[in-house]
Amino acid sequence: MIMQLPAKAPWLFWLIAGMLLACGRDNQTLPAPTGFLPAHFPPPVYNFAKNEPTSAGFELGNALFYDPITSVDSSISCASCHFQAHAFSDVVDFSRGVAGRLGMRNAPPLQNLAWKPHFNADGGINHLDLQPIAPITNTLEHAFDLNLLFERLRQHPSYPQRFMAAFGSDQINDRSLLLAISQFVGQLISADSKYDAVVLGKSSFSNEEAAGYRLFQQHCNGCHTEPLFSNFDFKRNGYASTTADEGRAQVTGKPSDVGKFSVPGLRNIAVTAPYMHDGQLRSLADVLDSYAQPSQTPDPRLGTGVQLSPAERSQLLAFLHTLTDVSFLTNPAFKAP
Amino acid sequence: MKTNRIIWAVMLSTLLFACKKEDITPEPNPDPVTSSMVIEFDHVWGPNLAAWRLNEMWVHPSTGDTSTFNVLNYYISNVRLRKADGSEYVQPESYHLVQLQPNAGLSELKLNNIPVGDYSAITYTIGVDSIRNVSGLQEGALSPSNGMFWSWNTGYIFVKAEGTTPHAANGNFRYHIGGFSGANNAIRTATHTFNGSTLRVRQNAEPSLHMFVNVAHFWHGGIRLSTMNNVHMPGTNAVLLADNFRDAFVFDHVHN
Numbered sequence: 001m002i003m004q005l006p007a008k009a010p011w012l013f014w015l016i017a018g019m020l021l022a023c024g025r026d027n028q029t030l031p032a033p034t035g036f037l038p039a040h041f042p043p044p045v046y047n048f049a050k051n052e053p054t055s056a057g058f059e060l061g062n063a064l065f066y067d068p069i070t071s072v073d074s075s076i077s078c079a080s081c082h083f084q085a086h087a088f089s090d091v092v093d094f095s096r097g098v099a100g101r102l103g104m105r106n107a108p109p110l111q112n113l114a115w116k117p118h119f120n121a122d123g124g125i126n127h128l129d130l131q132p133i134a135p136i137t138n139t140l141e142h143a144f145d146l147n148l149l150f151e152r153l154r155q156h157p158s159y160p161q162r163f164m165a166a167f168g169s170d171q172i173n174d175r176s177l178l179l180a181i182s183q184f185v186g187q188l189i190s191a192d193s194k195y196d197a198v199v200l201g202k203s204s205f206s207n208e209e210a211a212g213y214r215l216f217q218q219h220c221n222g223c224h225t226e227p228l229f230s231n232f233d234f235k236r237n238g239y240a241s242t243t244a245d246e247g248r249a250q251v252t253g254k255p256s257d258v259g260k261f262s263v264p265g266l267r268n269i270a271v272t273a274p275y276m277h278d279g280q281l282r283s284l285a286d287v288l289d290s291y292a293q294p295s296q297t298p299d300p301r302l303g304t305g306v307q308l309s310p311a312e313r314s315q316l317l318a319f320l321h322t323l324t325d326v327s328f329l330t331n332p333a334f335k336a337p
Numbered sequence: 338m339k340t341n342r343i344i345w346a347v348m349l350s351t352l353l354f355a356c357k358k359e360d361i362t363p364e365p366n367p368d369p370v371t372s373s374m375v376i377e378f379d380h381v382w383g384p385n386l387a388a389w390r391l392n393e394m395w396v397h398p399s400t401g402d403t404s405t406f407n408v409l410n411y412y413i414s415n416v417r418l419r420k421a422d423g424s425e426y427v428q429p430e431s432y433h434l435v436q437l438q439p440n441a442g443l444s445e446l447k448l449n450n451i452p453v454g455d456y457s458a459i460t461y462t463i464g465v466d467s468i469r470n471v472s473g474l475q476e477g478a479l480s481p482s483n484g485m486f487w488s489w490n491t492g493y494i495f496v497k498a499e500g501t502t503p504h505a506a507n508g509n510f511r512y513h514i515g516g517f518s519g520a521n522n523a524i525r526t527a528t529h530t531f532n533g534s535t536l537r538v539r540q541n542a543e544p545s546l547h548m549f550v551n552v553a554h555f556w557h558g559g560i561r562l563s564t565m566n567n568v569h570m571p572g573t574n575a576v577l578l579a580d581n582f583r584d585a586f587v588f589d590h591v592h593n
Contacts, residue, residue: 050473124490127473133481133488146482174480251490253521253572 038191040199040227046114046128046186051179053187057166059337060159061184064177066336069152071098071142078135078181081107084334087268087325088188093279097141104140104245106279109272111190111328112265115228121261121277123234124251128186129178146174153177190267190328191227198322199227205322211312212319219306219316220266223299229266229323236260238294238302241278259296270324284320288313369452372538375545376446376459378435379589380409383553390442397553402562404510406500409437409552410485411582412465412478412493413446415526418536419458426452432465432478434485445545456536459546463583464495464524467517490570492517495524496582498555505566512555514578516571523571523579529588537593547589554585 036053037044051057064070068077081095081103082088088110095107105121119125125134135141136149153159153172160170166183167176197203205213216224225231234248236259248257261277275281281290291306298305308316328334382389383398394405413435416428428448435444469475470492485494496514516523529548536544555578556562568574 120489125488126471126491129474130481130488130491133486137488150482173476174482175474175476178474253570 036187036189038189038196038227040196041112041115041191042228044114045117046182048114048186051129051182051186053183054166056162057180057183058187058333060162060166060180061182062334063162063337064181065184069156070136070144070149072144072148073098075099076142078132079336081141082110084331085329086271087111087190087329089272091273093274097138098143101140101143104243105277106274108264109268110185111188111267112228113188114186117232118262121245122248122251123262129182132178132181146177150177188328188334190325192327193267193325194322195319196227196325206318208315208318209322212315212317213322215308215312215316216319219308222301223263224266230263233263234260235263235299236296237291238296238298238305239276239281239290240295241276242280243278245277247277266320267323268325268329270321271329284317285313288316369454370540371450372453372540373447373449373543374451374536374538375543376413376448377545377547378444378446378550379547380437380442380444380550380552382551386549386551388442389552390440391437392440395553397556400556400559400561402502402504402556404500404502404562406437406498406552407439408497408499411435411463411496412485413461413463414465415460415462416448417460418451418456419460420454421457421535426454426456430477431461432469432475434478434483451538453538453540456531456538457533458528458530459536460526460528462524462526463586464515464579465493465517466524467522469493470517487513487515487570492571495579502562502566504562510562510566512568512578513570514568514575514582516575516579518571521571521573521576523575525579525583527583527586529586531588531591534591535593536591542593544591544593546591549587549589551585551587554581557581557584 037048065078065082068074068080070077075098076096081090083090086109090107093106094103096102108121113119113128113131116128117126119128119131120134125131133146136144137146150172153163160172163172163176163180164170166180169176194203194205194209198205204210223231223233223235234257241259246258248260248262249255251257270284273281273283275284275287276290281287288306288308291302292308294302294305380389381387382395389395391406391409394403396403411434413433414431416431416433418426418428420426428451433446433448435446437444465479469479474481479493481488485497486492487494492515494513494515496512498510498512498514500510501508502510514523531546536546538544558577558581560577560581565574565578568578
């Protein structure tokens with residue numbers, strides 16, 4: 001039975017609406033920027049129920065992401081090395097932290113983080129909420145101290161109110177800071193590329209892209225597994241770095257893990273150059289060259305390398321370009337506030 | 338029309354009730370009456386149990402190595418108290434950070450909401466159980482900003498001992514002991530029976546458990562500061578130091 005609102009009592013509608021809103025948090029749940037939790041993705045690793053995204057929380061996280069207040073001398077922000085146009089990665093091999101200090105690994109893109117079981121090229125960080133602590137406290141990056149950052153935010157003219165709006169308390173601590181950042185970066189979801197449209201039956205590949213897709217499934221999908229384009233394992237891909245970075249072994253201490261790195265997702269790969277953990281490969285053509293002629297013994301899956309004909313190379317590259325998600329790269333919700 | 342009004346009234350009142358907070362603390366069960374107790378961690382040095390402090394220079398009784406601590410912090414967690422009949426009180430959400438203050442050798446850890454009763458033994462973990470190392474953001478004693486957390490390799494520093502020594506090239510020693518999985522597991526559990534005496538937790542009395550923590554035990558087995566002065570990640574050395582530090586805890590007496 002559908003109840004008709006008494007026409008003479010429009011106030012009743014507003015009363016009920018007001019009560020319904022009062023029951024929830026003070027702010028609405030965020031409308032999905034690019035389709036919250038894409039239907040063709042597996043369930044996320046991140047538990048959104050424990051940190052339910054709200055518009056106030058998202059906007060606070062967005063503000064913190066772009067605010068150099070998070071570095072010791074207020075000179076750099078998260079966005080200094082994570083540019084939206086490059087899927088929140090950087091265009092240089094190693095990014096610079098405070099005082100021009102050079103980092104030790106290529107800045108990774110930030111996308112679909114809610115599906116990642118671990119973070120950093122060595123997988124050392126096991127939870128999205130804990131990830132920002134590393135760049136904030138690393139002396140080569142923000143070089144700051146968490147407690148000093150909390151204090152600086154408490155003294156700020158507007159942050160206490162924004163934390164209040166987001167979490168119902170103006171307390172600024174590990175919990176509120178990190179949950180706010182996760183509300184923003186957790187929403188950086190790229191699921192609207194041509195590839196996605198094809199998967200969802202809304203578009204189709206060109207002949208060249210389709211041929212590239214078949215090559216991809218044959219040679220790459222074992223590790224760069226769809227739809228997130230990573231199996232989240234640690235592998236040697238045959239690329240010998242010139243840096244002394246031991247990769248996964250830095251975390252596990254196991255000699256067998258030396259030179260293994262987290263398999264990166266490939267979404268927006270055409271706009272995230274340079275490549276590899278040390279950013280020494282300048283183009284996707286260089287990456288294909290590296291796979292064709294490995295400079296160190298790669299994972300057994302790769303055998304002695306992946307040799308493709310010139311035609312196959314351009315087909316594979318055509319497919320990789322279908323992973324570019326322009327709506328993600330230009331979404332106004334992700335820009336600086 | 339009248340029926341309609343009644344239905345609306347029912348709906349409105351339902352909404353009012355729906356606004357009630359769900360996370361109201363449950364009524365205390367027929368819980369036993371509770372009180373508090375204190376664990377006194379009394380840091381000592383060597384076989385004579387000499388009163389030891391931060392910022393004092395000490396010579397190791399067996400290796401002869403010299404050390405001056407300026408930091409000694411460690412987690413005590415998952416406290417259980419056992420009665421003579423074998424029944425146990427398991428403290429919920431039991432995570433405590435012991436932090437020695439400058440020039441101090443004694444640290445008092447107060448445990449609240451302990452059911453009154455007579456206890457004859459205690460068990461606790463030195464460190465943080467593996468679940469809390471893999472469950473994301475924690476609060477209170479386990480807040481990452483307490484400085485007992487590895488940001489680049491997620492996990493708690495169970496024991497942090499830092500200071501100076503003439504035996505290290507840079508003049509410092511730094512033991513950050515942690516690791517929660519596989520062969521690198523540095524979580525250690527200690528159980529102490531009270532040698533026949535009883536810890537009496539009463540509503541009007543706060544008993545204390547006096548423990549010795551023999552700091553010299555870090556170097557038990559002949560570990561030398563010249564070769565082991567910088568342990569900063571899980572691994573064999575952290576495991577060795579965790580074993581030694583667990584054995585540093587010795588029951589002394591109960592004070593009722």
